Structure formats: structure tokens, C-alpha cells
Amino acid sequence: MAEGAEVARRERLDRDRVLRTAVALADEHGIDAVSMRRLAQVLGVVPMALYKHVAHKDALLDGMVDAVLAEIDPPDPALGWADAVRGRILSAREVMLRHPWARRVMESRAAPTPVVLAYMDSTIGTFLAGGLSVDLVHHVMHALGSRIFGFTQELYDNAPGPTPDELAALGPEALAAMQQTAAMFPNVVAVATSRPHDPGSVVGSGCDDEFEFEFGLDLLLGGVERLHRRGWSSSGAASV
Amino acid sequence: MAEGAEVARRERLDRDRVLRTAVALADEHGIDAVSMRRLAQVLGVVPMALYKHVAHKDALLDGMVDAVLAEIDPPDPALGWADAVRGRILSAREVMLRHPWARRVMESRAAPTPVVLAYMDSTIGTFLAGGLSVDLVHHVMHALGSRIFGFTQELYDNAPGPTPDELAALGPEALAAMQQTAAMFPNVVAVATSRPHDPGSVVGSGCDDEFEFEFGLDLLLGGVERLHRRGWSSSGAASV
């Protein structure tokens, strides 16, 4: 029943303690471990006690996301709009690395919370203060998408580029199967095993996620800067 | 028990019928309706009968994604690399609009299936055939991310720009609450209600998702073309 250090009994619940405990539980055991029943158990309380502090499970998840967003640095007012947005997004990325479950939770939420809206409002404000037109900012927010929260689809995380440790632990039949799979997708293998980065900056996978995140971000922000400098207005940006 | 037309009994199950029925069920009632138990009921079969054709629920979800990816057009060999990739991604987007649940399922999957790898392999092949370096293609695949499958985070889908129908159905107290919320996030409201598009092309929301998708895609592909023309090689693209 009791899981030792994790059980913190008799302290009178409040919403903050519920949310902080839920975040810690997700950080340690993954988001699937965050069930109303297990969270209650960690808090030393019966499941229904939680419902006095969060309306339902979705409200719990919203609260967890809000708690994570609060860790993101505000934009630096000393910087120009592009650097201010860039810096804040990189801060958001660090936060998301600390709470890797947050990406999937945010993607699963239907409506943004006031905290999410406040974050977006502040980011939009930085663009507008930089002189970008409302219409351009509209498109830019779409184009950046979830990048403004510091994450993207990390497609190559699970691609067939095994770490040396994994390779060593593999049996001969598993290795043969892997080579057969690799032979079927030569382009994926070529691109996944390319080492475009400074060898010193990357240890295992040959893939520097920080570099890739900034590459995509700068491709987008660079394009926006170019459009803005050319006095971009509504029509003619996309052509079929 | 029986839900009329949905129940198709006595036809001997096979994997294909299981997957096709699961896709149809998700299209009609959403992904949450796709439980092993409910899918079995629609097929007129006991839940455990499914396990002869899919190893477990995750394998069912993988199979559903594979079925959806099979609907995407192959790249047009008559086009240059940029237009070929662009056309295929727009085809993928149409497919995702037909199966809106597929985005979340793909995001939740841990490892890519062979069908996912084959799709990526073919897309990478188009870039390489166009003369882009392996290193550049590596970064480009990261930068495009889930866009190559035809979707992005659609942040504004649920932002506070209500449709006229919704507004009309609102009570006065709900309307007052909404105005209060709007007052707290003026930048979000300004950007969400901007009408940057040809008024004829958009009916309700003032937001043309097709335009936004292509805007972001072209910002990225345009940046890549520019890098490629300049003979881009590994270093110096991202600066801190």
C-alpha cells in the first residue's frame, strides 16, 4: 500500500499540493502513472478527496500544464522582437525537457486555459511591439505552432539509429532483423546516420536535438524577418 | 446491444476487416470510441476474438495509421524536388482532414511502423534526388517535423473566436464572461479576429486553415531552397 517516501499523509490537501504532486508524479513515472486513484494514494488520501480541489481529471491535466508554463521565462524587454521571441521559446524548450510528458498533455487538451492564453498574448505582444502587422503575426503564430511552447514532433527520436549500448545488448537474430529493416529504407538510414554536427557536441545518437530545434526555429523566424523587411501585406505570400 | 446497420455479423474476421472497421468507427465517433470492446461489438464478435488479428491495442492503432498513410498520393516524378514534396504534403493534409483522429494517434505512437518508415524514405528520396546534401536533408526533416504527414498544431482551432452560430446561442451571462476573458488577452483577440484572407475564400471563422498550412510550409521550403542555392554545408546555419 504505502510506497515509503512518496506517501505524504495528514497535511490537509489544497489545490496547489495536488497539482505539484501530480507534476512530480508525471516527471518521475510518466503521465500514465497520473490517475486519480494513484495520485490520491501518493497523497495518502481516498480518490474522491481530490474532487474537492479539481473538478475532474481534465481540470487536473489543465492545472498541470499551467504549472509547467509558469516556469517559462518572460521575454527580455532589452532585446528586439526576434531575439526576444527566440529567447523565450528556447526557455520554453528547456522547461519542456524537464517535463517531457507536457507535450502530449498539451496536444490532448481541447481548449486553452487562461494561463495558455496569457502566454500566447504576451508572445503576440512582443511581435506587435516590434512593428509586425496584425495579419503577419496571425500567420506567424500558425506557422510557429507548438514551437512557441518549446516543442515539436521529434520524428527521429525513435528512428532506427540505435545507441551503441543497445547494439551491444542485441542478440544475433535481432541484429539480423534490424539489418534487413535498414536495407528496406536506405534513405532513412543515410539521413538518420549523417553526422552533420560538431562531434564534440553530441555523444550517442549523432543527432543534436538542440541544434535541430534552433535550425527549424531560425528558418521560420528568418523567413518572417525577410517578409517583414519587405513590408509584407496580406496577399501573395502563398502560391499554388 | 445491436446498433442496427453498424453491426456486421458472421463474416469471418480478418485483419483487414478489423482495421477498416476501426478506421470507420474513429471517423464517425472519434478515437475514444475505438475500444477493443466496442470495436468487437460493432463487428458482432466477442472482444477476445480481435486478439487473433491484432496483437494488442497498440498494434491496432499502428494498423489504423498505416491504413491512413496508404491513402496519401505518391510524389509526382514530373516535378522538381520542392514541388514534388509540396504536392505530396498537401495530399497528406487532405487525408488527415478526412481522418482527424490520426494526428493524435500518430503523436502517441512510440516507434514508427515500416509503413511510416517507407513514407519517410520516399520523401527523403525526393530531396536527395533533387541534389540536396544528406546533412541538409537531415535538418530539413527535423524542421518539417509532422508537417510531412500533413498536420501541425492548429493552435487557433479552439481560440476565443466564436462562430456566429455559437454567439447567437449564448446566454447573456456567458457572453459577459467571454467579454471579460477577451479583455484580459487583447493581443490574442486582435490577432485571432484579423481577416487577412480573401473574404470569399473563408466563411465563418475568418481563419483559412489551408492558407495557414501552406504559409508555414512555404516559409520552411523557401528557406531550404535558399540554403540549397547558396551551397549550404553543415556549419553556420544556427547562431546563438
Add this chain to the structure above:
DNA sequence: ACCTGAACACCGTTCAAGT
């Protein structure tokens, strides 16, 4: 005001049995 207990209607999945 806050917490509890029992119950309801669901899940995915195992195991042993039927045909």
C-alpha cells in the same frame, strides 16, 4: 467544509475452454 465508502459503468488483457 472537507473527507470517506460503496457502487456503477467502463477499460485492456490473461487463461482455460470450447468447436
Add this chain to the structure above:
DNA sequence: ACCTGAACACCGTTCAAGT
């Protein structure tokens, strides 16, 4: 070879009751 039935260990949540 394919399907069934009963059971196990979980879910989120309601309702009525305790202190």
C-alpha cells in the same frame, strides 16, 4: 485455427454518508 466466457486488475466518476 478461430472464437468464447469468465475473471483480474485497473480506470473516472456519482451518490449518500460520515465528521
